[in-house]
Amino acid sequence: MATRLRGYAVCFDVDCTVTQQDSLDLLAEFLGRGEQVATITNKAMNGEVSLEEALKDRLRIIDCKPEELASFIQAHPPSSRLTKGIRELIDGLQARGKAVYLITGGFRELTLPIARELGIPAANVFANRINWQVDDETGLVTRMVGLDERELTSRQGGKPAAIALLREMYPYETVAMVGDGITDLEAVQITGGADMFIGYGGIVVRDAVRDGADWFVDDFDDLTQALKRHQVAFIGSGAWACAAAKLVAYNCKLSSEGTGEFAEAVRMWVYEEEVGGRKLTDIINETHENVKYLPGISIGDNIVACPDLLDAVKDADVLVFCTPHQFTRDICRQLRGKVNPTAVAISLTKGMRVRAEGPQLISELVRKNLNIDCSVLMGANIAKDIGNEELSEATIGYAVPSNGELFKRLFETPNFYVQLVPDIAGAEMAGTLKNVVALAAGFVDGLGKGPNTKAAIMRAGLNEMRSLAERIYPTVRDETFFESCGVADLIATCYGGRNRLVAEAYVRAYQSGFPKSFDILEAELLAGQKLQGVLTSDEVQSILQIKGWETEYPLFTTVNGIVNGLLPPVAITTYKSAALQSQPQA
Ligand SMILES: NC(=O)C1=CN([C@@H]2O[C@H](COP(=O)(O)OP(=O)(O)OC[C@H]3O[C@@H](n4cnc5c(N)ncnc54)[C@H](O)[C@@H]3O)[C@@H](O)[C@H]2O)C=CC1
Numbered sequence: 001m002a003t004r005l006r007g008y009a010v011c012f013d014v015d016c017t018v019t020q021q022d023s024l025d026l027l028a029e030f031l032g033r034g035e036q037v038a039t040i041t042n043k044a045m046n047g048e049v050s051l052e053e054a055l056k057d058r059l060r061i062i063d064c065k066p067e068e069l070a071s072f073i074q075a076h077p078p079s080s081r082l083t084k085g086i087r088e089l090i091d092g093l094q095a096r097g098k099a100v101y102l103i104t105g106g107f108r109e110l111t112l113p114i115a116r117e118l119g120i121p122a123a124n125v126f127a128n129r130i131n132w133q134v135d136d137e138t139g140l141v142t143r144m145v146g147l148d149e150r151e152l153t154s155r156q157g158g159k160p161a162a163i164a165l166l167r168e169m170y171p172y173e174t175v176a177m178v179g180d181g182i183t184d185l186e187a188v189q190i191t192g193g194a195d196m197f198i199g200y201g202g203i204v205v206r207d208a209v210r211d212g213a214d215w216f217v218d219d220f221d222d223l224t225q226a227l228k229r230h231q232v233a234f235i236g237s238g239a240w241a242c243a244a245a246k247l248v249a250y251n252c253k254l255s256s257e258g259t260g261e262f263a264e265a266v267r268m269w270v271y272e273e274e275v276g277g278r279k280l281t282d283i284i285n286e287t288h289e290n291v292k293y294l295p296g297i298s299i300g301d302n303i304v305a306c307p308d309l310l311d312a313v314k315d316a317d318v319l320v321f322c323t324p325h326q327f328t329r330d331i332c333r334q335l336r337g338k339v340n341p342t343a344v345a346i347s348l349t350k351g352m353r354v355r356a357e358g359p360q361l362i363s364e365l366v367r368k369n370l371n372i373d374c375s376v377l378m379g380a381n382i383a384k385d386i387g388n389e390e391l392s393e394a395t396i397g398y399a400v401p402s403n404g405e406l407f408k409r410l411f412e413t414p415n416f417y418v419q420l421v422p423d424i425a426g427a428e429m430a431g432t433l434k435n436v437v438a439l440a441a442g443f444v445d446g447l448g449k450g451p452n453t454k455a456a457i458m459r460a461g462l463n464e465m466r467s468l469a470e471r472i473y474p475t476v477r478d479e480t481f482f483e484s485c486g487v488a489d490l491i492a493t494c495y496g497g498r499n500r501l502v503a504e505a506y507v508r509a510y511q512s513g514f515p516k517s518f519d520i521l522e523a524e525l526l527a528g529q530k531l532q533g534v535l536t537s538d539e540v541q542s543i544l545q546i547k548g549w550e551t552e553y554p555l556f557t558t559v560n561g562i563v564n565g566l567l568p569p570v571a572i573t574t575y576k577s578a579a580l581q582s583q584p585q586a
């Protein structure tokens with residue numbers, strides 16, 4: 001677990017950040033030379049004299065012996081010197097596997113006891129070293145004679161230099177610096193340093209530090225609060241919702257025992273119904289199995305099924321949407337104004353909504369209605385296979401990188417690999433449009449055609465998917481179609497999905513002389529599960545009609561002609577010319 005979170009490091013200044021006082025000032029006071037030293041310290045922290053000069057001057061005034069230093073540490077034990085809330089904050093960070101460093105212009109001799117008190121290894125401390133004079137005859141250390149000027153922290157720009165060195169040694173993706181002084185702020189102002197600066201004003205507030213900080217706090221409890229365990233809520237309980245909930249349940253359980261990032265219990269909203277005379281929620285809570293939609297698979301004893309939508313999302317700050325797409329709008333309406341405003345969401349739903357002004361992807365629907373960020377997870381994800389823990393992959397499309405990372409940690413398991421792409425629309429359009437191509441593949445299977453025809457249909461389908469996605473959303477990236485959400489999902493669905501299955505049955509019924517509608521076949525074959533491709537085909541066709549693009553997407557247009565009874569299933573084998581016939585007559 002720790003290695004998975006290796007991407008984050010948090011570096012703390014020590015004096016007046018981790019400790020209530022500046023160590024050298026306190027030492028000087030202990031030795032009766034406090035005032036002289038404090039004046040120089042303040043000048044340095046305000047940027048009025050250089051750090052190098054201030055350090056040398058202060059040491060010259062302090063001029064102490066090793067035994068005086070030892071008595072000082074005894075008189076001021078580290079536990080008595082910590083700032084309010086720092087211990088809880090550092091504990092919380094370390095519990096989540098984040099690396100914690102102390103980077104200080106102070107001295108190693110005074111900093112190591114503080115590090116020890118906080119459980120920070122000595123190797124994670126960057127501090128200055130005192131040069132000691134050694135008695136030639138006794139070999140004993142007698143007094144200090146200045147500082148080791150080779151230490152990075154002994155000079156201006158030392159903190160960003162130390163962070164740059166850290167980054168050379170470890171591949172941290174994000175490094176944050178926390179501190180109260182100008183030299184701490186410098187950590188983000190110099191290339192190669194930290195990515196983020198959190199100013200701390202609990203002891204001293206410096207205007208320049210407060211103004212330059214990405215985030216300014218005067219109480220570390222605010223930061224600890226931000227590290228609170230995420231409470232995850234699942235909205236949906238069909239086949240894929242349950243298989244995906246099993247992944248989430250696994251990670252939440254693991255995390256609650258380890259990093260503490262996610263709370264163990266995951267509430268899942270279940271559209272309540274009776275199964276065998278009992279409430280489905282009761283069955284799930286008792287057996288940990290959704291006997292109707294994903295039978296035979298245990299989804300985890302930390303999934304709590306709730307029949308009440310608002311109850312399910314109460315207190316949640318991570319929302320996972322996974323219902324058939326036709327229900328999402330109504331769900332979002334019920335949730336409007338009711339979810340935590342700082343929550344983040346992810347949609348696993350494949351589908352879109354069509355309005356007069358154009359299509360609206362499900363992630364957009366969530367984002368607009370709830371005013372929160374919404375990523376997507378799409379991929380070659382046949383629910384039952386994932387429930388059975390077969391190796392599978394998925395693609396997370398994100399807009400906010402840290403949210404993409406968070407969802408990767410929430411979903412990835414040893415047999416469910418997740419890739420991140422900064423392309424929500426590309427991933428979601430791919431996941432949505434492949435359901436239409438899967439119908440075409442099912443028609444080909446129903447007609448008994450061989451692999452050449454099926455491959456031709458899938459290739460043409462992939463091209464139309466990519467072209468339409470890029471035309472409607474110009475930010476969509478070509479590369480996204482090579483991820484799990486693109487070509488891999490297309491393959492999985494065209495061979496193993498429900499859209500394919502029902503489309504094949506449609507052709508067989510049609511050819512037998514006893515045709516059946518898609519609604520009837522859905523009810524007969526899917527036991528309550530929902531087909532998305534037929535609705536999506538109509539939605540896509542509305543867009544093509546509004547734009548006048550029908551003949552430019554002949555495969556989509558032919559599929560729509562077949563599902564609406566305007567064309568016979570065999571038309572799929574001549575889709576280029578058939579598309580022209582399914583056009584409404586002028
Ligand atoms: N099943 C699969 O293998 C995969 C499905 N998906 C996508 O995931 C989404 C959800 O599909 P599944 O979880 O498989 O569901 P499903 O098709 O297995 O089940 C239908 C669900 O809809 C619920 N439902 C019925 N009427 C409702 C209503 N009026 N309001 C709200 N919910 C209602 C049912 O209780 C049930 O939970 C779909 O967009 C699908 O395309 C994505 C990847 C794989």
Ligand SMILES: O=C(CO)COP(=O)(O)O
Nearest residue numbers: 379380381382497498499
């Ligand atoms: O999206 C899916 C696989 O990734 C499931 O597709 P079906 O809805 O056709 O079963």
